[in-house]
Amino acid sequence: MANPGSQMRGKVAFIGAADTEVGKLPGRTPMELCAEAALKAIDDAGLKKSDVDGLLSCSSMAQPLMYPAEALAEYLQMFPRYCMAVGAGGGTTFSAIHHAASAIVTGMADVIVVAMADSMRSGLTRDQAMQVQATTGHPEFEQPYGPTVPAYYALIAQAHMAEFGTTSEQLAGIAVACREHACLNPAAQMRDPITIEDVVSSRMIADPLHLLDCSLVSDGGSAVVLCSAERAAELRDDPVYLLGAGEGHTHEHISAAHSLTTSAAKEAGERAYQMAGLGPKDMSFAQLYDCFTPTVLVELEDLGFCAKGEGGAFVDSGALKPGGSLPVNTHGGLLSHSHPGNPGSMFALTESIWQLRNTAGERQVSNAQHGLVHAQGGIMSSHTALVLSRDGG
Amino acid sequence: MNKLLPPETEVSRPFWDACKQGELQLQQCQSCDRLQFYPRAICSHCGGEGLLWRPVSGRGKLASYTIVQRGISRAYEAPYYVVLVDLEEGVRMMSSLVECEPGEAEVGAKVEVLFQDWGEGHVLPVFKLRDE
Numbered sequence: 097m098a099n100p101g102s103q104m105r106g107k108v109a110f111i112g113a114a115d116t117e118v119g120k121l122p123g124r125t126p127m128e129l130c131a132e133a134a135l136k137a138i139d140d141a142g143l144k145k146s147d148v149d150g151l152l153s154c155s156s157m158a159q160p161l162m163y164p165a166e167a168l169a170e171y172l173q174m175f176p177r178y179c180m181a182v183g184a185g186g187g188t189t190f191s192a193i194h195h196a197a198s199a200i201v202t203g204m205a206d207v208i209v210v211a212m213a214d215s216m217r218s219g220l221t222r223d224q225a226m227q228v229q230a231t232t233g234h235p236e237f238e239q240p241y242g243p244t245v246p247a248y249y250a251l252i253a254q255a256h257m258a259e260f261g262t263t264s265e266q267l268a269g270i271a272v273a274c275r276e277h278a279c280l281n282p283a284a285q286m287r288d289p290i291t292i293e294d295v296v297s298s299r300m301i302a303d304p305l306h307l308l309d310c311s312l313v314s315d316g317g318s319a320v321v322l323c324s325a326e327r328a329a330e331l332r333d334d335p336v337y338l339l340g341a342g343e344g345h346t347h348e349h350i351s352a353a354h355s356l357t358t359s360a361a362k363e364a365g366e367r368a369y370q371m372a373g374l375g376p377k378d379m380s381f382a383q384l385y386d387c388f389t390p391t392v393l394v395e396l397e398d399l400g401f402c403a404k405g406e407g408g409a410f411v412d413s414g415a416l417k418p419g420g421s422l423p424v425n426t427h428g429g430l431l432s433h434s435h436p437g438n439p440g441s442m443f444a445l446t447e448s449i450w451q452l453r454n455t456a457g458e459r460q461v462s463n464a465q466h467g468l469v470h471a472q473g474g475i476m477s478s479h480t481a482l483v484l485s486r487d488g489g
Numbered sequence: 490m491n492k493l494l495p496p497e498t499e500v501s502r503p504f505w506d507a508c509k510q511g512e513l514q515l516q517q518c519q520s521c522d523r524l525q526f527y528p529r530a531i532c533s534h535c536g537g538e539g540l541l542w543r544p545v546s547g548r549g550k551l552a553s554y555t556i557v558q559r560g561i562s563r564a565y566e567a568p569y570y571v572v573l574v575d576l577e578e579g580v581r582m583m584s585s586l587v588e589c590e591p592g593e594a595e596v597g598a599k600v601e602v603l604f605q606d607w608g609e610g611h612v613l614p615v616f617k618l619r620d621e
Contacts, residue, residue, distance in 0.1 A: 230561050236495040237527045238583045240613060242557060242565040250555035251573055258553070258596030302571075303556040303591075351573055351583040352527075356553055 101341065101371040106488045108197040109328035109335035112141030112209075112321030113446040118434035119285040121315040122218040126156035129213035129317030131171050137209060137319035142331055148321070150178035150205030152192045154212045154438050157228055158219025168211060178205035185473025186385055188212070189441045190480035194341045196322050206323060212439030213317025225313075232475075234349040246310055246388060248350050248475040250302040253390035255356035257304065259405065264304050266408035267389040268295030270424075271308050271431050273416035274386060278428025280418060280459035285312055286432045309389040311430035311440070318442035320449065325488050336452045339374065339466070340483030342367025350475040357405075361398035361470060364479040368468070369400070372483035376400035379483075380464040381451060382422055383444035385471045386429040392416075395470055396424075399481065423461050426451060441471035445482075452486045491608045492564045501528040503542045508612045513547045513602050515580060516540040526580040547602030548619065549576040554586060554594045574600055574616055585615040593618065 114136030116129045130153060138145055151174060153165040161167045165181040168174075178199050182192040189212065196208040220228070233239045233248065256262045272292055278284035290308060298307040328335035344360025344367070347353045369375050376399060384395040393407035401422055402410040410416075416424040427433045427447035430440050448467045450456045456464075470481045497505050507514040515524045520537030524545070531538055552573040560567040570586035572594070586594055587605070600616040607613045 226562060230493060233583070234527065235493075236497070236501060240493045240495050240607060240611075241571050241583055241585050242492065242561045242569060243555075243571045243583070244557055244559065244561050247555045247557050247571045251553040251571070254555060254596060255553040300556075300558050302558060305555075349583075351581055356573070 104197055104201050104338070104341065105371050106337050106339055107325050108200050108322055108338045109325045109488065110320050110322055110338070110449050111328050111331050111335050112137040112143070113449040114140050114319055115283065115443055115446050116213065116317040118283065118314050118316030118436065118443070120217050121215065124215065124315065126159045126213045126215050126219065126317070127167065127171055129215070129315065130168055130211050133213060133317035133319035134168065134172060134209050134211035137211065137321050141321040143207065143321065145172060145174050148174060148207045148209050149176050150196065150199055150208030151176045152196055152208060152210045153181050154183060154188045154192070155181060156214040157437055158215040176205065178208065184478045185438060186387060186440055187471045187473030187478040187480050188438045189445065190469065190471045190482055191343065191478070193322070193338070193445070193482060194343060194480055197338050197341060200322060200324055206327065208322045209319055210322070211317065211319035212442050214437040214439055215315040216313050216435070216437045217315045219315065234351065238349055238351055244302060246305050247302040249388035249390055250305045251350060252356050252394065252476060253304050256390060256393060259357055260408065262393065262408040264296050265292050266411050267304070267309055267393065268292040269411040270386065270389040270392045270416065271295050273411070274425045274429040274431040276417050277423070277426050277459055278432035281427050281433065284428040284433045285314055286428070305388055311387045311435040312432070314434035314436045316434050316436040316439070316443070318439060318446050320442070320445060334453045335488070336449045337485050337488040338482060339485045340368035340370070340372030342371065342481050344479045346477065348474050348477050353476065357394060359394050359398050359472070359476040360479045361395045361472065361481065364470065364481040365399040368481040368483050374466055374483055376468070378466050379422065379468045381426055381461045381467045382424050383426070383429070383441070383448055383467070383469040384424055385441055386425055386431050387435065389431070391472065391476065392424065394476065399468065399470060418459065426456065426459050426461060441469070444469050444471070448484050452484055490562060490564045494607060494609060494611050495613070500530050504528050505611070507542070508604055508614055511604050512544050513614055514542045514544050515578065517543045524578050524580055526582055545576060545578045549574045549600055551594060551596055551598045551600060552581060553596055556591055570594065572616065586617065587615050588617045
């Protein structure tokens with residue numbers, strides 16, 4: 097039987113969290129944004145950079161570096177004993193957290209900063225951005241047919257609609273819910289309310305996905321600080337504990353996925369819940385990877401918030417909205433807060449920390465006790481789920 | 490401006506050579522008899538190293554489809570279909586659907602292979618809707 101991770105459960109806590117501004121930030125490099133986020137997160141933890149002995153980061157598309165974590169350490173003149181860059185697409189963020197937690201438990205580092213940033217909005221030329229798209233699929237057996245990134249996810253949406261009768265309006269409901277949360281978040285990039293009609297009448301990008309089914313393109317950076325639960329309890333009275341972490345990996349290319357409508361979010365969630373000793377019904381909120389609306393639909397089902405095929409009806413129930421039974425993407429998500437590439441879901445993590453500290457302002461989920469955050473990379477390829485809690489028990 | 494061309498490898502070359510002859514071929518494992526796509530140096534099911542090329546029907550069904558409304562480059566004139574095809578022989582591949590107007594395709598539709606010049610001597614398998 098697989099190790100359920102009892103050595104990690106509740107042994108690691110988040111003590112610092114910070115975001116930079118997001119949106120359109122011309123003239124600022126990913127390195128500058130990443131350094132700013134890292135220093136702010138260290139400050140939020142009440143520590144100095146010399147207290148940090150572990151550093152995790154990821155490569156940025158606007159400023160590709162061979163060794164991005166070492167470059168960040170050099171830029172900040174930090175000299176960690178644990179330093180690594182992670183690359184798993186949009187899943188990079190929480191895979192990095194999973195590794196950081198493991199490193200703390202095993203003594204590889206005591207205080208770890210995970211900092212990531214990119215400038216997808218201002219740092220890439222249009223041709224570079226299209227080139228990023230064109231290199232996403234299998235170079236020999238997918239790319240020649242000209243799929244765009246939205247097209248890959250459109251294949252998932254179309255399959256879900258055909259199998260379960262899911263509608264465009266139900267997908268649109270996900271974008272509307274994220275926007276309602278973003279309207280309550282002064283830091284979000286998009287804060288004008290939208291309706292289902294606005295989404296389904298927006299320009300078609302790749303059938304059945306409309307423009308407003310697609311996430312934003314943003315600049316921005318975000319960072320968190322982790323340490324042992326014992327150290328965290330000495331440093332602050334509201335640490336946020338990592339109770340569960342799980343990953344699932346089934347394919348790299350969508351044409352090799354064994355299912356278009358069930359993803360490895362299922363395994364990732366089951367592993368994270370098992371470690372935490374909690375289930376989907378215990379979650380006060382969920383931050384689900386929303387590069388396109390259909391990913392949220394599949395993740396709601398795979399992570400156990402509703403039965404397979406019932407994601408559309410679950411969205412219709414209003415559960416995802418502010419005040420709903422399962423608020424989803426309380427900061428606005430990639431759809432309405434920001435999406436600066438691979439670092440995108442870091443903002444879902446910092447948001448979760450603030451929710452569990454009870455400092456999320458107007459968008460605070462009442463009595464938030466436990467939260468699930470999930471990210472995926474590739475085309476529903478690489479999944480990590482984390483269960484976070486106010487309670488380390 | 491050219492469309493993206495498949496970077497052939499020694500292992501995959503028989504697949505592309507067969508396309509040039511108007512035939513769809515897949516690798517079949519001599520140890521476990523199973524077919525695989527895309528081509529690999531080993532059988533992804535059993536690890537067998539003895540792989541033979543076998544012609545297949547070229548018939549299948551649409552597992553899913555989308556219509557790209559903004560092409561990935563100027564070489565791709567939108568709108569165009571990107572589809573996943575489940576071949577009768579049990580493997581799935583990405584492809585294009587041609588000779589098909591928007592609104593005509595649906596998940597589960599029967600399709601058959603044809604071959605298109607992709608530029609610089611490359612020939613790619615694409616699909617069209619198949620009459621009953």
